[in-house]
Amino acid sequence: MEYKITAPFDKNTISKLRSGDMVYISGDIYTARDAAHKRMKETLDRGEALPMNIEGNVIYYMGPSPAREGRPIGSAGPTTASRMDKYAPELLDMGLSGMIGKGKRSKEVLDAIVRNKAIYLAAIGGAGALLSKAIVESEVVAYDDLGTEAIRKLRVENFPAIVVIDSEGNNLYETAIKEFCRE
Amino acid sequence: MRTIDVSEITKAVKELCIDANYTLSPDMKEAICKAGQAEESDLGKKIFSQLEENLRIAEKDNIPICQDTGMAVFFINIGQDVHFEGGDLTDAINEGVRQGYTEGYLRKSVVKDPLIRENTGDNTPAVIHYNIVPGDKVEITIAPKGFGSENMSRVFMLKPADGEEGVKDAVVQAVKDAGPNACPPMVVGVGVGGTFEKCAIMAKEALTRKTGEHSEIPYVADMEKEILDRINKTGIGPGGLGGTVTALAVNINTYPTHIAGLPVAVNICCHVNRHRSVVV
Numbered sequence: 001m002e003y004k005i006t007a008p009f010d011k012n013t014i015s016k017l018r019s020g021d022m023v024y025i026s027g028d029i030y031t032a033r034d035a036a037h038k039r040m041k042e043t044l045d046r047g048e049a050l051p052m053n054i055e056g057n058v059i060y061y062m063g064p065s066p067a068r069e070g071r072p073i074g075s076a077g078p079t080t081a082s083r084m085d086k087y088a089p090e091l092l093d094m095g096l097s098g099m100i101g102k103g104k105r106s107k108e109v110l111d112a113i114v115r116n117k118a119i120y121l122a123a124i125g126g127a128g129a130l131l132s133k134a135i136v137e138s139e140v141v142a143y144d145d146l147g148t149e150a151i152r153k154l155r156v157e158n159f160p161a162i163v164v165i166d167s168e169g170n171n172l173y174e175t176a177i178k179e180f181c182r183e
Numbered sequence: 184m185r186t187i188d189v190s191e192i193t194k195a196v197k198e199l200c201i202d203a204n205y206t207l208s209p210d211m212k213e214a215i216c217k218a219g220q221a222e223e224s225d226l227g228k229k230i231f232s233q234l235e236e237n238l239r240i241a242e243k244d245n246i247p248i249c250q251d252t253g254m255a256v257f258f259i260n261i262g263q264d265v266h267f268e269g270g271d272l273t274d275a276i277n278e279g280v281r282q283g284y285t286e287g288y289l290r291k292s293v294v295k296d297p298l299i300r301e302n303t304g305d306n307t308p309a310v311i312h313y314n315i316v317p318g319d320k321v322e323i324t325i326a327p328k329g330f331g332s333e334n335m336s337r338v339f340m341l342k343p344a345d346g347e348e349g350v351k352d353a354v355v356q357a358v359k360d361a362g363p364n365a366c367p368p369m370v371v372g373v374g375v376g377g378t379f380e381k382c383a384i385m386a387k388e389a390l391t392r393k394t395g396e397h398s399e400i401p402y403v404a405d406m407e408k409e410i411l412d413r414i415n416k417t418g419i420g421p422g423g424l425g426g427t428v429t430a431l432a433v434n435i436n437t438y439p440t441h442i443a444g445l446p447v448a449v450n451i452c453c454h455v456n457r458h459r460s461v462v463v
Contacts, residue, residue: 020226035300065250065290074288075241075250080331080364102331103364103423124230124422125331125366126455129246130237147302148250148290160233162226162424173363176425180224181418 007156008056009097014119017163019170023121024158029058029100030141033079035149037087044090051142051151055095062100063148064138065128073138073154075128078102081120085109092116100161104173113165120165122172134159185319186266187463189275192321195461196279199325200255201287203457204247207238210394211370211456214431218368227426231368234421234454245288249455252289253327255280255309258388262318273311281305292330312384324460326391332369332451335361338383341445347402350375350447351410357449358414358430363423366453370394371414371433374448376440386450389434391458398435407433431456 005013007027017023030052032040040050061081065074081088081101088099089112097118102125105113113120123131137155144150164172207215215238219231241248257276269275284291284306293307294300316322337360339353354373361369374385397404411433420426431454440446 022226063250063290063292065247065252066288068245068288074290075247075252077250079251080334082364102366104362122363122422122424124233124237125363126249126329126453127233127237128250129241129244129248130233132246133240147304148292149302162422164424172425173423176224176226176420177362177418177423179418180420180425180427182416183413183418 004158007058009058009119011117014097014117014167017119017166019163019166019172019175021163023161023163025161026157026159027155029060029154029156031060031062031152031154033061033063033149034083035146036143036151037084039143041087041090052153054091056097058098058100059091059096060100060154065148067138073132073135076132076135077128078123078125081105088112092118105165110165110169110171114167114169117167119163119167121161122164123159123161131159184264184266186268187321188269189267189272190269191463192272192275192323193279193282195323195463196276196325197283197286199323199459199461200280200283200289200327203325203327203459204252204287204289205245206242207248207455208458212238214394215368215454218428218431222421222426222428224420224426226424227421227428230421230424247289248457249329250290251292251329251331252284253329253457254293255306256326256328256387257309257311258314258324258326258391259311260314260316260322262320263315264319265321276311277307277309280307280309321463322460323463324391324458326387326458329453329455332361332365332453335365336386336450337448338379339447340379341447343443343445345445347406349445351406351413353447354410354433354449355413355417357451359417359419361451362419365451367419367423367429368421368431368454369429370431370452370454370456372450372452373433373435375435375437375446377438377446378440379446381438382446382448383450385436385438386448389436390450390452390456392434394432394456400437403435403437407435
């Protein structure tokens with residue numbers, strides 16, 4: 001199925017989406033990758049508050065190339081999500097509703113997705129120029145010193161993604177491969 | 184003896200960094216186009232059309248093909264009759280990287296220390312492989328390498344008794360383990376023989392081969408075709424979302440090795456397999 005959905009995602013949207021669905025996302029999402037996750041974890045371990053409200057929000061694992069003058073952002077495709085597996089379950093338990101990235105997730109992340117009725121989506125890796133066209137605004141909201149790894153708030157319009165792990169734990173990376181495996 | 188001022192090298196490197204990150208070489212474009220036609224999955228076909236559209240946008244609107252504009256890897260063949268003047272050659276190459284990545288709006292993805300992890304801010308230093316060859320020219324090849332696929336690369340120290348089958352199985356296993364993380368459809372560079380480090384460098388250099396060309400050694404060319412066929416039967420497909428095209432090419436380079444060993448390195452590259460060469 002194909003859906004146009006709004007970010008942050010509401011519970012009804014997440015519950016209707018199934019592994020393999022194509023979505024076009026409009027609304028606000030946050031970026032964070034390796035260094036920002038490490039810093040968020042250290043912040044939480046000190047008992048302090050995160051620089052943005054995580055509840056109900058969506059994190060896009062992405063570090064853009066620099067924006068040219070007059071443009072909101074440079075090339076902006078997904079990075080490998082598994083590097084954030086160590087941090088994701090805690091954020092999901094705090095209310096993070098969705099993650100956009102590429103590549104496999106750990107069993108711990110999958111369990112946390114199901115437990116919290118969240119969702120994991122993939123954007124097409126290596127299509128950063130195309131995906132940048134769906135980003136209309138970008139603003140650094142925290143950790144500016146991390147450069148490309150800073151936390152950004154993005155406004156997206158019809159950002160294309162595919163549901164990989166749905167809220168029931170169905171995993172497209174496993175099911176789709178079986179369909180075409182001819183070994 | 185021919186004298187080259189290192190400022191010429193800086194200039195060439197700067198241009199290579201920018202060119203490689205905005206436009207794929209014609210052989211890679213053609214490989215993606217052909218593979219998209221061959222893909223049997225509907226979603227896979229859709230992904231291929233997005234990849235082709237991505238290449239068009241990158242070129243037309245001056246946006247890097249991928250936001251991971253890589254760590255700058257160089258293979259530099261220096262003619263033994265060349266004399267450099269005007270400074271340190273390695274510094275000159277890094278200056279070219281600094282200028283290219285800064286003025287070309289490319290992402291700075293290099294950290295100064297692997298554990299302290301502070302960004303160097305200009306994508307230096309590069310990884311440079313020097314080679315001395317006959318003649319009075321300098322051939323510079325750049326291969327900016329993204330780390331989604333680099334992280335999925337492997338070295339296997341096989342036993343001689345493992346033979347051809349062992350090599351094929353190792354390559355296919357590396358690709359299966361990489362799966363969606365390496366941004367398929369991928370190009371697979373393989374180094375067989377030499378030593379631990381030699382096979383890894385050969386695997387990297389194999390990625391710079393013109394896509395679609397095979398090894399000049401007939402049995403190696405046959406292995407390349409057979410491994411590609413096996414990889415495409417795994418079902419991983421474009422984006423790892425299922426399909427009949429998981430890899431665009433398998434390129435194997437070989438070198439003599441020790442009586443006790445069979446080193447195999449598998450360097451995986453995504454479909455954004457960037458490489459450019461220039462002769463100074």
